[in-house]
Amino acid sequence: MVADGLFVYGSLREGGSNHAWLMRTHPEGLTRAWVAGRLFHLSAGYPALVPEPDPAEPPPGPGWVRGDFVGYEDEGDLDSALADLDPLEGVEEGLFTREIRPVVLEGGHRYRAWAYVFHVERLPRLEKEAIELPDGDWAPYL
Template identity: 25%
Template sequence: MTMKTLFVYGTLLKHEEHHEAYMKESSPLAKSAWINGRLYDTGAGYPACILAGKSTVYGELYEVTAETLNKLDALEEGYDKQEMDVMTDQGPKAAVAYTLSEQKASGLKEIESGSWKEYRLWQRKPLSFYYFAYGSCMDDARFKLAKVDHYFKRIVGGGALDRFTTRFTLVRPDGSRADMVEDGGETEGVLYEVPFDAIRYLYKREGVYEGTYRPAFVDVKMGDQVYEDCLTFLVLQKSEEIAPPGHYRSEIEKGADLYLSEAFRKKIRSHMDSLIKP
């Protein structure tokens, strides 16, 4: 069977409108994938991407059959099917994607974040959403200092995340900060249900507008239940890992000791111990 690699960025994303009908037989290759380009809102309930400019479009990577691509050709009529290099945490992958020409995108509203899921979250402004913390936000010390701890009272509990591993790739003069890298592993963190108003604090704390972390959406397992499209944050410019500073490590350990499994607590302590101090 002939297989192709496909980059999706809109309604074909997991949990989006067309995923179940067109993508359920496809194998996920990367939950975190991105290309150089610009994303636009067509105004018809789906986005369009053009391969121009220095911005980034975020999406997912799948292995699909020729039959699936034939169905998608019909769905994506009017779009160009182009080959490109798609970036992942494991390096570039050759893939195809459905894009628009720059001329056809003129007049459309640009989605500056490059993320359809993030754009839709801000459009919907739900009363609350799920937030997955895996670093210092597992502890409430800095929530209290910032006087926003009332946003984070609803703790769903400790949850697990497939495909990702907690790493320390954001390097600062005093040591590193936490990240999640998609390398086929598994990690754990704390799941909160927070009011929509909390999003502004989270974006500020994570340096989203300065390009430090970017919003991403993950499925979190808690026992037999899966919480879909939980907001989390990933480091944009990943560096070689070094050890986190003591105060940051302490916040991680406090949150982990309260909510996460003993096996994971041992694993994360051992990993932090193994890293070179700045």
């Protein structure tokens, strides 16, 4: 499966504590985007996206998580960026899983992007222990 870029929705976004880490991967650009899912704020100080099927209505709105689509020159640059970001996101430790998700850009264009997500099996625990953000935007915590 091939992705067109990366979707970031938490501390890697502009204004986030790890945005500089993202910028050192030399992206070509960032644009506002949405991924279908539910967003939670964890007590550890970062968000968790649980993917879901696309809502009936286009973004923004319920069932969409706001973030940025990050583009790279080519697949090699994207792979290099992911190799740099995976340790930060705790992929090897199982904190997040990286998977390709459909992403909708601000202008309505659709692409496929890697996103760091929590698996749906963790949803019951998130519903008990985390704060769900119904508007799908982690910006107030940046």
